[in-house]
Amino acid sequence: MTPDLDVAVVGAGIAGLTAAHELRRAGLTVRVYEHLPEVGGRMRSVRHEGWTVDTGAEQVAPRGYRATWELLRRLGVCPADVPRVGGALAVWRDGRARLGVGxxxxxxxxxxxxxxxxxxxxxxxxxxxxxxxxxxxxxxxxxxxxxxxxxxxxxxxxxxxxxxxxxxxxxxxxxxxxxxxxxxxxxxxxxxxGAPSGWRTYRGGMDFLARRLAEGTDVAAGRTVREVTDAGGHAVLRFDDGQVRARAAVLAVPAPVAAALRPDAPADERPFLDACAFTPMLKVSCLLDRPLAPPARRPLHVLLTPAVEEDVLSGVVVDHAKDPGRAPAGRGLVTLVAGPRRVRDLLDADGDEAADVLVRAAERYVPGIAGACRHRLVHAFRHGLPEAGPRALRERSGFVARPARAVEYAGDWVMLRPASEGAVRAGALAASRVLSRLGRRRPAGLDRAEEIRATA
Structure with missing residues (x-):
C-alpha cells in the first residue's frame, strides 16, 4: 500500500518542528502530529491579559548554540528579535542575594x-x-x-x-x-x-522559534498518536480513530514517551530509550500588580535558591527584568521554580495548592509577592528535562551508532543536552538520517561536519 505521506513527525516541540523544517526543505511531504492544541512543547508561551508567560525554557545563549543561530539566520530572524536578557544571575546565601554567579x-x-x-x-x-x-x-x-x-x-x-x-x-x-x-x-x-551576562531571550515569548518554524508546516494539533511501528520499510502511526502510513516517522517526544509509543524498538535502541530518565518540572508564574523582585544591588533575572538554604524552591525568575515586554507597563511577572525534592509531590497536588506552597516560600525572597498576585499560572511537566544519569551516558554510543530506520528519534535527550540547542541539533540529525535512508537530497544549508560530529 502506498504511504500517505513521506514523513510523519510526532511532537511539535522545537525538535519535531526543526526536523519537519529540514525535511520540507528537502522537498518531502511532512505532517506533524501534536497532542496539545498549540506548538512549542517545553518552549510554549501563553498570553493572559497583556502578560506573556514562558511555561518552560527561559533563554538562549550567544555561544554554544550554533545550530540554533544558524536556524534563526535561515528563517530570516533579525538580532532585535533575540534581545539580551536583562538582569543578573545571583545565588541566595546567608539572608541575601549574592551576585556574579557564572x-x-x-x-x-x-x-x-x-x-x-x-x-x-x-x-x-x-x-x-x-x-x-x-x-x-x-x-x-x-x-x-x-x-x-x-x-x-x-x-x-x-x-x-x-x-x-x-x-x-x-x-x-x-x-x-x-x-x-x-x-x-x-x-x-x-x-x-558562556557567562549569564550574555544570555538572550526571544522577543514576544520563548515560543517565537516554534511559531516561526510552524509557519507553512502541516501541523495536526490536538491529535494523539497511540503507537508507532516499523512495518518493514515504512512506519505506521495508530490513533484512536485510525492509522496513517508514512515512508518514515520521527518521534520527537521525551524518551519515556517514545519508548511507550515504540513497543517493537530494536535491541540496539531499547537500552538507551529505557535509560533516558526525565526530571519533572513545576513552575508557578505570578502575574503581579507591580514589578516586585528580590532585593539586590543590581536588578536580577534569576535568583538561585540552594537546597542547603531552601527546601521548596530552586529559583526565582524575574521575567519582567528578563524582557520588559513580558509584563504590561507598571506590572510585574515573577516565576517560581519548584525544588527537585518537592516537585514530585507538588505535581500530584491541586494547582492552587501547589501555587500556595511556592508563593508562601517566595515571600522570603520577594517580600509582598502574595499580596501583589493578580493571577497565578501553574506549568507542570512530568517529563521536564533529560536527567543524563550514568546508565544513559554509557548506553548513548550504541544508540547513535544504530543504522537509519523507518522510525527515528529527535529531542534534547538524544544529545543528552538539556537545552533547546540539544533539541535543534537532534531535529536536524533526525532529518539527516531520514534523508540518508529515503535517498532524497539533503537541505542546502545542513552542516555536514556537524552531522558527522554529532553521530561520531
Whole structure:
C-alpha cells in the first residue's frame, strides 16, 4: 500500500518542528502530529491579559548554540528579535542575594562562595579549562568526567562548590538531583554557553522559534498518536480513530514517551530509550500588580535558591527584568521554580495548592509577592528535562551508532543536552538520517561536519 505521506513527525516541540523544517526543505511531504492544541512543547508561551508567560525554557545563549543561530539566520530572524536578557544571575546565601554567579569575576568575588572555597572554584575552572576541547556537548559520554555524577565530581573540592554553585544551577535550570545526574553534560553546557551576562531571550515569548518554524508546516494539533511501528520499510502511526502510513516517522517526544509509543524498538535502541530518565518540572508564574523582585544591588533575572538554604524552591525568575515586554507597563511577572525534592509531590497536588506552597516560600525572597498576585499560572511537566544519569551516558554510543530506520528519534535527550540547542541539533540529525535512508537530497544549508560530529 502506498504511504500517505513521506514523513510523519510526532511532537511539535522545537525538535519535531526543526526536523519537519529540514525535511520540507528537502522537498518531502511532512505532517506533524501534536497532542496539545498549540506548538512549542517545553518552549510554549501563553498570553493572559497583556502578560506573556514562558511555561518552560527561559533563554538562549550567544555561544554554544550554533545550530540554533544558524536556524534563526535561515528563517530570516533579525538580532532585535533575540534581545539580551536583562538582569543578573545571583545565588541566595546567608539572608541575601549574592551576585556574579557564572561570571568570569566569580573567582575574585566569590559569587556566593566563601573565601575558603574560592581556590576550589579556581582549581575547578582551571581543570575544565585545560580539557575544554574534551567537554564536547555532542559527545558527553567522552568527557574526562566519564559517568561520574555532579555530586561525585564536586566531592573533590570544597563543599561550597556543590552547595552554592553546581547544585543550585542543576536544580533550578534542569530540575536535577546531583546524586543521580552526571556532571559531563552540565559542565559541557556551562563551558559552551558562556557567562549569564550574555544570555538572550526571544522577543514576544520563548515560543517565537516554534511559531516561526510552524509557519507553512502541516501541523495536526490536538491529535494523539497511540503507537508507532516499523512495518518493514515504512512506519505506521495508530490513533484512536485510525492509522496513517508514512515512508518514515520521527518521534520527537521525551524518551519515556517514545519508548511507550515504540513497543517493537530494536535491541540496539531499547537500552538507551529505557535509560533516558526525565526530571519533572513545576513552575508557578505570578502575574503581579507591580514589578516586585528580590532585593539586590543590581536588578536580577534569576535568583538561585540552594537546597542547603531552601527546601521548596530552586529559583526565582524575574521575567519582567528578563524582557520588559513580558509584563504590561507598571506590572510585574515573577516565576517560581519548584525544588527537585518537592516537585514530585507538588505535581500530584491541586494547582492552587501547589501555587500556595511556592508563593508562601517566595515571600522570603520577594517580600509582598502574595499580596501583589493578580493571577497565578501553574506549568507542570512530568517529563521536564533529560536527567543524563550514568546508565544513559554509557548506553548513548550504541544508540547513535544504530543504522537509519523507518522510525527515528529527535529531542534534547538524544544529545543528552538539556537545552533547546540539544533539541535543534537532534531535529536536524533526525532529518539527516531520514534523508540518508529515503535517498532524497539533503537541505542546502545542513552542516555536514556537524552531522558527522554529532553521530561520531
Amino acid at each position: 561570571e568570569n569575576t566569580a573567582v575574585l568575588t566569590g559569587a556566593g562562595l566563601s573565601a575558603r572555597a574560592r581556590p576550589a572554584l579556581a582549581a575547578f575552572s582551571a581543570r575544565t579549562g585545560r580539557h575544554r576541547a574534551r567537554f564536547d556537548g555532542d559527545r558527553p559520554e567522552a568527557t574526562p568526567f566519564g559517568a561520574a555524577t555532579v555530586r561525585q565530581v564536586a566531592a573533590r573540592y570544597h563543599p561550597d562548590l556543590h552547595d552554592y554553585l553546581l547544585q543550585p544551577v542543576a536544580g533550578c535550570f534542569f530540575g536535577w538531583d546531583t546524586a543521580r545526574s552526571t556532571a559531563a553534560p552540565l559542565v559541557s553546557l556551562l563551558l559552551e554557553s
